[in-house]
Amino acid sequence: MTTSLDPVPAQVEQGPAIALVRLIPLGPVDDLSCQVVAANLQALMDLAADILPPFPVLPDAFMEARRQYDAVQLINALARAFPGPTLGLGLIGSDIATPILTYVLGESQLGGRMAVVSTYRLTDAGGRRKLERLVKVSLHEMAHVLGLGHCWQPQCLMRSPRNVAQLDELPMAFCDTCQYEIARRVRNLVREIRSTPDRH
Amino acid sequence: MTPSGLATLVVDDEEAIRESLAAWLIKDGYRVETADSGESAVERLADHLFDIYLVDIKMPGMDGLELLSRIKVRQPDALIIVITAHGTVQTAVDAMKRGANDYICKPFDPEELSLIMERLAATKALRDENVALREQLMDRLDVSLEGIVAQSRAMQNIFATIEEVAPAMTPVLIQGETGVGKELVARALHQDSERSAGPFVALNCGAQSESLLESELFGHERGAFTGALRARRGRLEMASGGTLFLDEIGDISPKMQVSLLRVLEEKRFQRLGGSQWIDTDFRLVSATHRDLVHLIRQGRFREDFFYRINVIRIEIPPLRDRLEDVAPLADHFLERYSRETGKRILGLTQRALGILTAYHWPGNVRELRNVMERAVVLARGQMIGAEELGFLDASGEPCRLGPMSLREMEIAHIQAALDTCGWNVSRAARQLGVDRATLTRKLKRYRLQRP
Numbered sequence: 001m002t003t004s005l006d007p008v009p010a011q012v013e014q015g016p017a018i019a020l021v022r023l024i025p026l027g028p029v030d031d032l033s034c035q036v037v038a039a040n041l042q043a044l045m046d047l048a049a050d051i052l053p054p055f056p057v058l059p060d061a062f063m064e065a066r067r068q069y070d071a072v073q074l075i076n077a078l079a080r081a082f083p084g085p086t087l088g089l090g091l092i093g094s095d096i097a098t099p100i101l102t103y104v105l106g107e108s109q110l111g112g113r114m115a116v117v118s119t120y121r122l123t124d125a126g127g128r129r130k131l132e133r134l135v136k137v138s139l140h141e142m143a144h145v146l147g148l149g150h151c152w153q154p155q156c157l158m159r160s161p162r163n164v165a166q167l168d169e170l171p172m173a174f175c176d177t178c179q180y181e182i183a184r185r186v187r188n189l190v191r192e193i194r195s196t197p198d199r200h
Numbered sequence: 201m202t203p204s205g206l207a208t209l210v211v212d213d214e215e216a217i218r219e220s221l222a223a224w225l226i227k228d229g230y231r232v233e234t235a236d237s238g239e240s241a242v243e244r245l246a247d248h249l250f251d252i253y254l255v256d257i258k259m260p261g262m263d264g265l266e267l268l269s270r271i272k273v274r275q276p277d278a279l280i281i282v283i284t285a286h287g288t289v290q291t292a293v294d295a296m297k298r299g300a301n302d303y304i305c306k307p308f309d310p311e312e313l314s315l316i317m318e319r320l321a322a323t324k325a326l327r328d329e330n331v332a333l334r335e336q337l338m339d340r341l342d343v344s345l346e347g348i349v350a351q352s353r354a355m356q357n358i359f360a361t362i363e364e365v366a367p368a369m370t371p372v373l374i375q376g377e378t379g380v381g382k383e384l385v386a387r388a389l390h391q392d393s394e395r396s397a398g399p400f401v402a403l404n405c406g407a408q409s410e411s412l413l414e415s416e417l418f419g420h421e422r423g424a425f426t427g428a429l430r431a432r433r434g435r436l437e438m439a440s441g442g443t444l445f446l447d448e449i450g451d452i453s454p455k456m457q458v459s460l461l462r463v464l465e466e467k468r469f470q471r472l473g474g475s476q477w478i479d480t481d482f483r484l485v486s487a488t489h490r491d492l493v494h495l496i497r498q499g500r501f502r503e504d505f506f507y508r509i510n511v512i513r514i515e516i517p518p519l520r521d522r523l524e525d526v527a528p529l530a531d532h533f534l535e536r537y538s539r540e541t542g543k544r545i546l547g548l549t550q551r552a553l554g555i556l557t558a559y560h561w562p563g564n565v566r567e568l569r570n571v572m573e574r575a576v577v578l579a580r581g582q583m584i585g586a587e588e589l590g591f592l593d594a595s596g597e598p599c600r601l602g603p604m605s606l607r608e609m610e611i612a613h614i615q616a617a618l619d620t621c622g623w624n625v626s627r628a629a630r631q632l633g634v635d636r637a638t639l640t641r642k643l644k645r646y647r648l649q650r651p
Contacts, residue, residue, distance in 0.1 A: 072220060099216040100224065102307045110227055149229050151455070152411040154424050154473045160228060162311045177458045
């Protein structure tokens with residue numbers, strides 16, 4: 001049923017498609033993973049993505065004592081390297097953490113521009129399951145970048161998974177309310193990017 | 201179940217830790233502020249209190265243990281988590297003995313942090329629900345016994361509006377300070393409507409966490425979340441055919457506003473974890489003490505939702521702006537509490553009534569009710585006098601009466617009565633319990649003139 005609250009795809013409403021997200025492999029990440037994430041960003045969030053060539057991982061972001069990369073530093077480095085209104089999603093094969101948490105699957109700037117997702121803890125399952133997990137974490141973090149917080153609907157991708165097992169239980173979909181909010185914010189993003197003379 | 205919207209203060213001298221923890225909590229829906237030292241946290245406490253405190257034990261200057269003690273003095277029911285480094289567990293144990301609710305070693309395991317926050321939020325939700333239920337019980341006693349007591353012109357106008365709009369299905373927004381009787385007006389709207397035979401379902405949105413509120417409103421299917429052992433109907437479902445009263449609507453999150461907007465548009469919804477659409481047909485009456493237009497400007501309240509709920513607006517003035525209602529309300533509560541306590545109390549002395557009408561009533565009718573209950577309990581004779589109201593001065597709330605002579609007090613009291621009655625001498629005389637001629641004589645004697 002169509003209602004006044006149903007979202008209109010932003011790109012349909014506002015002209016020819018433009019890339020809203022740069023997908024940035026940080027070091028070696030397989031092509032298939034990048035392509036599947038890009039396809040799902042487009043399909044579920046109406047976020048058209050460009051896959052960029054691999055970007056070198058910032059050595060300063062490596063926390064020697066913890067043998068992990070600092071996700072916050074990675075995000076800050078990406079934001080410096082890729083200015084402009086277009087969003088960015090870094091994919092990395094190494095383990096990442098924040099100063100306060102022992103590990104994270106992904107990290108993002110709430111209502112900002114950048115996110116980073118690690119495949120490191122998602123790989124205990126085989127091909128399809130691993131890709132599903134990667135897509136779920138990527139969509140979740142990009143929704144944070146659009147400004148959405150966690151959701152308490154049991155069947156929503158914005159529910160905060162406490163571990164990988166809970167991540168597996170989440171559907172590959174947002175609840176109606178989050179989907180509506182995503183559509184609204186993507187529309188605003190399209191407007192912002194189109195009105196920026198030098199988008200990139 | 202993790203509640204959100206709780207005010208949280210993170211205190212840590214390391215910026216990376218502070219900001220990283222704040223970012224994590226904000227994504228989970230907590231309202232977060234940060235402080236870089238114990239001293240700065242104490243300064244913050246002077247302005248306002250928080251629901252949850254996350255405090256690093258080891259900080260230069262005032263350490264976490266000292267800060268913990270200071271918080272507990274200012275706010276005995278504060279929920280506090282202390283943050284320790286590995287190897288300082290003994291200090292954490294000391295903190296627990298001093299009243300901390302939990303401790304966590306940094307860096308945290310994400311799952312552990314989630315569990316601790318969920319536990320604290322659940323404790324807070326239970327406490328708030330308890331308070332809200334007690335208040336609701338008291339408010340219900342009010343309406344089921346006697347209805348609304350008021351003489352002021354402002355309230356008479358509100359009664360006229362209620363009569364006019366009650367029969368329609370139009371959503372109504374009631375605005376007014378805490379304790380003015382918003383739920384009573386909502387009940388009156390329901391009673392006078394064609395849906396009076398249907399249910400009146402009330403929910404205080406301010407006392408609920410987002411997750412609890414969602415479950416209360418929409419209901420849930422069995423197994424929708426941990427603890428959902430059986431399916432449960434939500435208030436949206438229960439209110440079908442009647443009136444849904446959402447108090448403190450200004451406190452709900454923008455996300456919940458979208459969910460409710462959809463229900464109001466589509467007149468159907470799904471339970472949490474359910475896939476079946478449930479039709480519902482209720483009249484929405486909402487209330488708030490907040491300035492919603494201001495919240496819209498701050499981006500905390502959705503404009504489209506505001507226009508949907510604000511079709512008819514009823515504004516209830518605070519009690520201090522309708523002091524002529526104080527006397528009848530005081531008599532009403534006096535009669536009720538005399539009956540309940542079995543004490544034979546005939547009324548209030550003029551001095552007591554003077555104190556009541558001179559008081560500022562920050563807590564409005566609810567505060568007056570509590571004051572009268574206390575006065576009846578304290579009363580030794582058959583009249584409530586100034587002695588029984590002595591605690592009002594000590595409450596720290598502004599009271600217009602200082603040390604005055606009897607003559608000064610009489611002048612101030614007459615002046616106040618005339619001001620509230622718009623200098624209608626007959627009405628003021630009635631309120632003061634004297635005839636018009638007596639009041640006119642006093643006006644001459646004290647040379648009081650219409651401004």
